[in-house]
Amino acid sequence: NAGVTQTPKFRVLKTGQSMTLLCAQDMNHEYMYWYRQDPGMGLRLIHYSVGEGTTAKGEVPDGYNVSRLKKQNFLLGLESAAPSQTSVYFCASSGGTRTPWELFFGEGSRLTVL
Amino acid sequence: KQEVTQIPAALSVPEGENLVLNCSFTDSAIYNLQWFRQDPGKGLTSLLLIQSSQREQTSGRLNASLDKSSGRSTLYIAASQPGDSATYLCAVQGSGYALNFGKGTSLLVTP
Numbered sequence: 001n002a003g004v005t006q007t008p009k010f011r012v013l014k015t016g017q018s019m020t021l022l023c024a025q026d027m028n029h030e031y032m033y034w035y036r037q038d039p040g041m042g043l044r045l046i047h048y049s050v051g052e053g054t055t056a057k058g059e060v061p062d063g064y065n066v067s068r069l070k071k072q073n074f075l076l077g078l079e080s081a082a083p084s085q086t087s088v089y090f091c092a093s094s095g096g097t098r099t100p101w102e103l104f105f106g107e108g109s110r111l112t113v114l
Numbered sequence: 115k116q117e118v119t120q121i122p123a124a125l126s127v128p129e130g131e132n133l134v135l136n137c138s139f140t141d142s143a144i145y146n147l148q149w150f151r152q153d154p155g156k157g158l159t160s161l162l163l164i165q166s167s168q169r170e171q172t173s174g175r176l177n178a179s180l181d182k183s184s185g186r187s188t189l190y191i192a193a194s195q196p197g198d199s200a201t202y203l204c205a206v207q208g209s210g211y212a213l214n215f216g217k218g219t220s221l222l223v224t225p
Contacts, residue, residue, distance in 0.1 A: 004157075033211075033212070040217070041217075042215045042217040043203070043213075043215040045212045045213075048211055048212060056211075059212070099163060101148075101163065102148070102160050103148065103150075103158070103160060104160065105157035105158040105159070107156055108156070
């Protein structure tokens, strides 16, 4: 009963490096989201997807790209990391048949950009 | 833009007390409101979801109420326990897919 799984859990990057965060869900949910959580700022939506092959911008999309090639996976990419992208990233999904708008979150990926 | 505010930012109570956490939002045109719990270093766990047509939801010792017209929700925790110590976040969903989160209330229940 994995739910939402994020990899990696921790990563340290140097400015300018690229990386991809992977989110996988096993609940057959249609909707998936990437949030970032920063002290004093709360959770802010980066990008989201309403189904396989779709993506849309959230509140803070600049510097990030996403892809949803398979329904169960949602990838978040940083092409050229900046120190301002140091944060904890959370993936979430929703779309269950009983409670379609209840969000299920992963454990988070802590990224540090030096 | 929807603004979600949670008061207080931090709260410390002795075990056994009943307590209320507050959430307010600026735009009453919401689809639902959700309360989450977050333990240190962990993800968020959904506690209660209230649809816009509902006034309250209950789960065990938790009761959440919603007053759309005044832009307020409360989370009531009965007979608090040390295991309830966590950060509690409120989030509202408008016409879109995204949730707007408050910054949370950090709760400490002391034995």
